[in-house]
Amino acid sequence: MPLLRLWYNSVPEVPTDPATNLNDSCGPEPRPDTRFVLTTTPTLGAEVVNADREHGDQVSARFEWADSSGTVLGSATSAPGWEGRHCTEIPEGLLADGQTYRWRVRAEDHYQEPETLEMLSDASDWTAWQEFTVDVTRPTLPVIASETYPQNATGGLVGTPGVFTFSPGESTDVASYRYRLVPGGSPYQQVTADTEGRASVALTPTSFLRNTLYVRAVDRAGNPGPERAYSFTPRRNPAPLVTSTVYPENAPGGGAGMPGEFTFSPNGAQDVVAYGYRLDSGETLQTPADTPTVTITPDTAGPHTLSVWSIDARGYLGWTRAYTFTVN
Structure with missing residues (x-):
């Protein structure tokens, strides 16, 4: 019985997603945000489709790069393989800082002539030219x-x-x-x-x-x-001023168990909303800036220190005033 056998090969499609990478990885990233690249050996890549993959045919990508005038400087072909992303790296020594270049890519499939050992190939059209400028000069100090x-x-x-x-x-x-x-x-x-x-x-x-x-x-x-x-x-806000009639600063006054009023003022501090204060190592207290007079009753005779600081509207503390006095 007669047997009719047909062989055919599909011409590859034009590669898609041509892009310049900054390192030698064959992937979609990392890519520059602009057409400027910070390496003299960028990796060129594109997606390639193999319509005859079910027949076991393989496909590769041929890359071609040129200077800004269109003079071809070199080319390279990726290793034959399955469809997907194919890449090549431009070798060192071909590109110069500050110069603009262009490149393009096409797909090429590889198949065997039926009943022979001859390998044949079909090629897609080229992609449009892709342009980039090499910039490896770092900025100066800002x-x-x-x-x-x-x-x-x-x-x-x-x-x-x-x-x-x-x-x-x-x-x-x-x-x-x-x-x-x-x-x-x-x-x-x-x-x-x-x-x-x-x-x-x-x-x-x-x-x-x-x-x-x-x-x-x-x-x-x-x-x-x-x-x-x-x-x-x-x-930082300056230390507040402190005054007291009963217990004057650096002088004796009052007596043990005698209450005395102490008045606080900003001394040039800005945005003061409150004052914090503490007698010796006792409890830390607070009074609003609009009622800056407090009453303190020393329990013992002898020297004492009243520590006072302002608090501004953002919650920051000013410098601390150390107000010393002696109780009779």
């Missing part, structure tokens, strides 16, 4: 400024928000900044720069000790620059 918290100086009241402005310095392609305020414990945060490479953030120091803001610029390709440390010291 410039940091703040009116509320000047560098290496005592600035605004602790707990007061301050605006910090970041400028690119000598760099011309800064896209964002990474920053962190210490102490504070927060992880690094990022802010996008404007078209001139500048950005501003509002930060609130929560410690009256020396604070340090760490900032580094990041360029359009994702290159991080060196880190600048910007130190400043928030101001």
Whole structure:
């Protein structure tokens, strides 16, 4: 009985999702956010479909890269395999910093000529040219400024928000900044720069000790620059004034068991809502700022110390006044 045998091969489809990766992994990530890449050996990749996979045929991807004028600089073919993502890495020494390049890819399948040992191949059309620019130059140190918290100086009241402005310095392609305020414990945060490479953030120091803001610029390709440390010291409210007629400061007065009034005043402190106070090592008490006079009755004769501090609207304590007096 006559037997009719047919062999056919499907031409591969044009690869999809062509993309430049930043390392040698053949996957969808990590990719640059822009067409600028921070390596001279990027990995080129694309998704390839094999319509004849049920016949056991394999497929590969042929990559071709060129300079900005279209002059081909090199090509490479991925290892034959199944459908999926195929990649190749541009070898070292072919690309230069600051230069723009283009690349494209096509799929090629591989099959055996029926009843022979000859291997044949069909190819898809090329993808459109993909363009990227190599940028391996790191940004320079950023410039940091703040009116509320000047560098290496005592600035605004602790707990007061301050605006910090970041400028690119000598760099011309800064896209964002990474920053962190210490102490504070927060992880690094990022802010996008404007078209001139500048950005501003509002930060609130929560410690009256020396604070340090760490900032580094990041360029359009994702290159991080060196880190600048910007130190400043928030101001703490001054110690309040304390007056008493019965128990004058640094002088004898009153007597054991005799009550005496003590009046507290801000002494230039801002946003005071209350005062905290403590006689010697006794209980810590508090009085509202609108009733700043308290009555204290010393139990024993001899020297005593009344510790007093202000509390502002944000809950921060001012410096402590040590008011000493002697009970007759």
